Amino acid sequence: MQRHLISAADLTRDDAVLILDTAEEMARVADRPIKKLPTLRGRTIVNLFFEDSTRTRISFEAAEKRLSADVINFTAKGSSVSKGESLKDTAQTLEAMGVDAVVIRHGASGAPYRLATSDWIDAAVINAGDGTHQHPTQALLDAFTMRRRLVGRDAGIGQDLAGRRITIVGDVLHSRVARSNVDLLHTLGAEVTLVAPPTLVPVGVETWPCEVSYDLDSTLPKSDAVMMLRVQRERMNAAFFPTEREYSRRYGLDGDRMAKMPEHAIVMHPGPMVRGMEITAEVADSERCTVVEQVANGVSIRMAVLYLLLGGNEPAVSQARTTATEEK
């Protein structure tokens, strides 16, 4: 593992499988009555959120707290940033306070990379989503969810996603989730197909390790998992598609379309969902939809990432058990 987690593309297959396996151990902790490990006691982690994202922030916060880290939440709104302070000055301020890791969400693509490679700060940097670039922990939790559902919770340990067919549908152009997933799923041996109207596929996609299709119906029967991406209604104002209704008809997932998927296939969504746009309530609330699981898995994955970046090389849970025993 590297010192930072900036892009899903930076992970090797073995790195990724180690994170998924570690996350399974972390998930077991969540099943216990006391969900806390002392692993990161005395370490300070700041959640540096320049963009509003309550979901991602609380997921990281839950993960950090379950590992007993000291957590500082920093949101740009109402802070010095809104008074014009630069990313550099904010970073140096945190550095001076002795922060061990920075979890950063930023609207500008590349901001976490810049933070990690500049001399502004020494702390480990974890990308919690940057612009339309990357969201590596989202890709990891998605892969974790797929492995559990498609390979099995115990059978999956040590395994990747070789040969699994994953379809990602929606606004690929503006999606850091799509980029991260294509990178990670490819690394894990899956076959990825992107489905979107041509306006929402980036120029230059031809070098990505995946297929691109404009036709959802023909792709569904060949999918082990179908991931629906959120489509913002405002996109139609910039002529990416004519109307909300036309988008739903051509690229939305409803019950009829879900029926075309193989029986074992799952429906995923990174949230927040726009019901009636890319997904109908019928699908969102069905047994096959993993949205809620993905949220739970997100905490386990983020615990695993934080542990592996900050906590050292020993197995997380056994070490925690020992420490817990010593404490008594």
Added chain:
Amino acid sequence: MSKILIRGAKVLGGEPQDVLIDGETIAAVGTGLDAEGAEVVEAGGKVLLPGLVDLHTHLREPGREDSETVLTGTRAAASGGYTAVFAMANTFPVADTAGVVEQVYRLGQEHGYCDVQPIGAVTVGLEGKKLAELGAMHESAAGVTVFSDDGKCVDDAVIMRRALEYVKAFGGVVAQHAQEPRLTEGAQMNEGVVSAELGLGGWPAVAEESIIARDVLLAEHVGSRVHICHLSTAGSVEIVRWAKSRGIDVTAEVTPHHLLLTDELVRSYNPVYKVNPPLRTERDVRALREALADGTIDIVATDHAPHPHEDKDCEWAAAAMGMVGLETALSVVQETMVDTGLLDWAGVADRMSVKPAQIGRATGHGRPVSAGEPANLVLVDTQYRGPVDPARFASRSRNTPYEGRELPGRVTHTWLRGKATLVDGKLT
């Protein structure tokens, strides 16, 4: 003024010759010239060129003196071998009146490092709506002949047509910053494979090419000349080549950075590589070099764009666009054009001095190195090779993409009408 004898200089890269300067003029060019009463500069095989002329410089004064002033910018120009620079109009206030262009012109004259020829804005406030008083700027003491809204495109076809027509009355030229605004909303870098991966807003080649295609056709229709700023794509080259073959009066410039750098560098997210138009692909770089060699692209212009440190020491999206270029231009041209065999030194003199002076009607610049001509000269140690050290720049800003990069060539002397502005690499 005293006499100066430059001894043993390869004039335009030819056989070593002596050049005698008397006062503001070249008195003689030959071998074994008499040094009597003259200060002798031993050229020792360095290359002597006519003083360089930059048709595209941002001096930032008035308004952004924190990044550059006429003084610091012209010192940078002299360091880079320039004897004349054309100062772009996007200052604060905008150079859209006779008053502002005269101020910039006079500051250049006062400081004396380099002639400063202001460029006038095409439209009031660079807003693209209403023609500025182009005639008044032309008739002012600054004698403006080049007009540009650079930084912004004159995207309204009717305004562009009228500007092209109007400046014919006094031999002016409109220099277009070709960027279709709607196609480049939120644009952060070249649109292609790299932007798709990095998740940065794309600046498609077609946004430049479509404006160039429109403007050469407009120029043909109204019988005007048009100049294209910082041409950056292979497609633009083809359009200009086609226009010239039709006899359309179009000229075009390329920047040093577009001859050397590609969008692959943006993978570092380091904003020193953020520039407008953006760095393009390897294929574009090749096409630009070939076009400069065969004359499709007429000149090299720096688009010297100083920015304060804080405007580059930040995340990509927040950073300003632009690079300084005056002090590295000749080295980059040697690296990309001369050392590759695409252009000889006479060709460099043509693309960096003669032609830009002609396009901008800069009297006394871009002249042959021969007796009776103004002594605007630059001496270049072409054997030198070394890393670029921004700390040594005369410019007030340091936003260079070449920090630490090894480049060939070093300007050692610059003379402006017989007066040395740079001696042994030091400003006077």
